[in-house]
Amino acid sequence: MHRVILYGFQGNARLAKENPPLIAKGHIGLSADNGQTIYGFAPTKPNELSDKEFIFLLKRKRQVFDGQLIDDTKLFHQVAAGKFNKGSRELELYRLKQTVDDTTFAKVLQQIEKRGKGSKYMLPHENISYLPNTYNCATFWGQTGVILPEKSGILRDYIPAMINQGAELAIVPT
Amino acid sequence: MLSKIESDHILSTLAHLAARWRGLSENSSSNHEVVSHYNELLCFLIHTGWDNGLALEEELPDELMPREYLELSKEWSPV
Numbered sequence: 391m392h393r394v395i396l397y398g399f400q401g402n403a404r405l406a407k408e409n410p411p412l413i414a415k416g417h418i419g420l421s422a423d424n425g426q427t428i429y430g431f432a433p434t435k436p437n438e439l440s441d442k443e444f445i446f447l448l449k450r451k452r453q454v455f456d457g458q459l460i461d462d463t464k465l466f467h468q469v470a471a472g473k474f475n476k477g478s479r480e481l482e483l484y485r486l487k488q489t490v491d492d493t494t495f496a497k498v499l500q501q502i503e504k505r506g507k508g509s510k511y512m513l514p515h516e517n518i519s520y521l522p523n524t525y526n527c528a529t530f531w532g533q534t535g536v537i538l539p540e541k542s543g544i545l546r547d548y549i550p551a552m553i554n555q556g557a558e559l560a561i562v563p564t
Numbered sequence: 565m566l567s568k569i570e571s572d573h574i575l576s577t578l579a580h581l582a583a584r585w586r587g588l589s590e591n592s593s594s595n596h597e598v599v600s601h602y603n604e605l606l607c608f609l610i611h612t613g614w615d616n617g618l619a620l621e622e623e624l625p626d627e628l629m630p631r632e633y634l635e636l637s638k639e640w641s642p643v
Contacts, residue, residue: 449586513583542580
């Protein structure tokens, strides 16, 4: 048996000015090495789009982008350290440990090895019956057999579900 | 002012409405209804004194967001 750790925080647009877009969006990551490295699934920005244009498109209807796994360890560490907090408005990073079998762990490592290549990204959506191989940061790891705390991928529900299942506040993500 | 449980419930509903809108086709007859419910709920939340931020996935495109929210966004500055 092996252990993986899911990390997650709820985004807040109010804390996002001049900060990475993921602060506005919120993010989920997974570590397969006890927190030393945390990978998050994110859309690949088309070269022809500016950051602002990309965010504008993400929020529109049925927008699907190529996805990629990124080493987001630094970002999660910064969130845990309170780098983006302003006054009483704070981002809280939670971590949820999970034991997985050999097959699931091998699939997790395989995704990390290929950096999520071949998977598509879309913001959480409803009313679409099935989009093959399309995920957001919260649902991506479900394809490996990792048990997701919540299925929709909507972080406003996903983070509380993590907490209900025993997630702890990560002051320093170790 | 709403309790945290109450505001969290509204924020979750807004997130689901935004996700529902994103999944609707452009010509769906439900578009207007979803946007209308979303705007009504967000305006109610703002009128209770809520001034925190939504996450990106909880927002609709700017042209569909209520004026109250856009004005609130403009006022947001480091606290």
